[in-house]
Amino acid sequence: MESWLKRSGVSGLDDLELADFSDTGRGVRTRRQFEKGEKILTIPNGVLWTVKHAYADPIIGPALLSAQPLLSVDDTLATYILFVRSHWSGDYGLGSHVAALPASYTSSIFFAEDELEVSAGSSLYTITKQLDQQIEVDYKELVERLFGRHQELFPRDKFTIEDYKWALCTVWSRAMDFKLGDGDSIRLLAAFADMLNHSSEVEQCHIYDVKSGDLSVLAGKNYKAGDQVFINYGPVPNNRLLRLYGFVVPGNPNDSYDLVLATHPMAPFFEQKHKLWVSAGLDSTSTVSLTLTDPLPSSVLRYLRIQRLNESDLAVMMSHQSDAASERISDSNEVEVLRFLVESISSLLDGFGTQLEKLGEQLAEGFYSPGGNAWSAAHVSLGEQRVLRLARKKAEDLLAAVETGSGIKRAQCAACKKVSVQLMRCGRCNEYKLG
Numbered sequence: 359m360e361s362w363l364k365r366s367g368v369s370g371l372d373d374l375e376l377a378d379f380s381d382t383g384r385g386v387r388t389r390r391q392f393e394k395g396e397k398i399l400t401i402p403n404g405v406l407w408t409v410k411h412a413y414a415d416p417i418i419g420p421a422l423l424s425a426q427p428l429l430s431v432d433d434t435l436a437t438y439i440l441f442v443r444s445h446w447s448g449d450y451g452l453g454s455h456v457a458a459l460p461a462s463y464t465s466s467i468f469f470a471e472d473e474l475e476v477s478a479g480s481s482l483y484t485i486t487k488q489l490d491q492q493i494e495v496d497y498k499e500l501v502e503r504l505f506g507r508h509q510e511l512f513p514r515d516k517f518t519i520e521d522y523k524w525a526l527c528t529v530w531s532r533a534m535d536f537k538l539g540d541g542d543s544i545r546l547l548a549a550f551a552d553m554l555n556h557s558s559e560v561e562q563c564h565i566y567d568v569k570s571g572d573l574s575v576l577a578g579k580n581y582k583a584g585d586q587v588f589i590n591y592g593p594v595p596n597n598r599l600l601r602l603y604g605f606v607v608p609g610n611p612n613d614s615y616d617l618v619l620a621t622h623p624m625a626p627f628f629e630q631k632h633k634l635w636v637s638a639g640l641d642s643t644s645t646v647s648l649t650l651t652d653p654l655p656s657s658v659l660r661y662l663r664i665q666r667l668n669e670s671d672l673a674v675m676m677s678h679q680s681d682a683a684s685e686r687i688s689d690s691n692e693v694e695v696l697r698f699l700v701e702s703i704s705s706l707l708d709g710f711g712t713q714l715e716k717l718g719e720q721l722a723e724g725f726y727s728p729g730g731n732a733w734s735a736a737h738v739s740l741g742e743q744r745v746l747r748l749a750r751k752k753a754e755d756l757l758a759a760v761e762t763g764s765g766i767k768r769a770q771c772a773a774c775k776k777v778s779v780q781l782m783r784c785g786r787c788n789e790y791k792l793g
């Protein structure tokens with residue numbers, strides 16, 4: 359691969375080499391010192407994997423362009439990679455890059471049932487299950503629309519669903535995304551640059567030159583000869599790292615929980631409420647990322663304030679053009695919203711297969727083999743539960759403050775003893791018996 363890249367005009371390779379590292383696996387090592395900001399590597403546009411290059415390929419290009427509507431970016435790149443793997447020699451060109459790719463991946467879609475089960479309750483668990491189904495559907499569609507129609511290009515035995523999953527994970531774990539000036543974006547894979555591992559200790563240091571179309575990597579910090587060179591994949595939480603890249607960062611400060619807020623279209627006043635959500639920059643189904651630094655973003659409260667509007671408050675709100683739900687609408691609405699949040703977050707937390715404290719103990723005792731799939735899944739579960747606990751605490755504090763300020767009393771359900779809001783049905787046992 360390196361000799362092909364050098365002949366293709368890649369610069370910087372003489373000062374770098376591939377090497378194995380105990381913590382990150384294969385990566386790139388410096389052969390000399392680099393100052394932060396110095397250019398380390400440049401890969402010219404001609405050798406990048408891009409959708410444009412796939413379309414321009416004289417053999418696979420016409421077939422890809424004949425599929426209407428066109429395949430997604432990831433499917434195009436995955437198909438291109440599989441095409442090169444099945445038709446090109448591994449000695450030179452893109453074929454030599456494919457030959458250097460990992461034979462398998464540790465993305466959560468490859469987890470055994472018992473490994474994924476460790477993250478039960480997490481968004482990773484749900485999304486991975488959905489992804490498994492989606493991949494099957496997408497694969498069938500690809501066979502129908504493309505692979506089955508050009509079997510000379512896409513031989514069945516080299517374009518199985520397992521091959522497709524491998525190629526998708528190649529794209530997910532190695533592609534780089536860049537925004538272009540015109541509001542467009544480009545997703546590309548760059549041989550050798552895709553051997554760089556992630557560290558949050560370096561700044562963003564891979565750049566795409568829109569004019570030349572070349573990709574460059576700068577030193578994200580000062581390096582001594584023999585150091586591993588890193589790039590920064592971005593502020594990615596563990597659930598996403600594991601799904602796309604197949605690894606986690608223990609104690610990841612970017613951990614998050616994606617809260618999905620949804621309302622059935624048959625719910626009363628749905629149309630009016632939909633308008634209010636849109637004017638608040640939301641939608642009737644909105645996904646909000648709860649994070650360690652902002653566990654209860656204001657958009658969650660804005661969404662729920664609108665969702666829980668009664669008829670008279672709704673009429674008042676509809677007459678306001680702006681985002682009136684950014685503030686408390688009424689004490690009773692606020693209490694209802696916060697009560698609902700506390701209960702919902704509690705049931706999300708109850709849904710985790712193993713609770714936070716137990717997971718913490720298990721990880722400390724070495725119950726899961728470090729770096730293994732179950733260990734990674736445990737870290738995802740831990741991170742998501744941490745975020746949800748912070749979110750619940752914040753909702754509880756806000757609720758207590760509103761109740762104190764408004765004079766709305768708490769009451770305890772006589773049936774299950776759960777503290778509830780006066781005159782509301784107890785959400786846990788569904789009884790109206792308030793004490």
Ligand SMILES: C[S@@+](CC[C@H](N)C(=O)[O-])C[C@H]1O[C@@H](n2cnc3c(N)ncnc32)[C@H](O)[C@@H]1O
Nearest residue numbers: 382383384531532552553554555556603604605
């Ligand atoms: C762009 S590739 C980097 C090169 C890769 N190590 C290889 O041998 O092909 C991304 C993959 O490298 C691994 N990786 C990157 N950064 C890592 C890190 N900080 N810790 C553990 N694995 C990492 C993950 O397997 C990830 O999917």
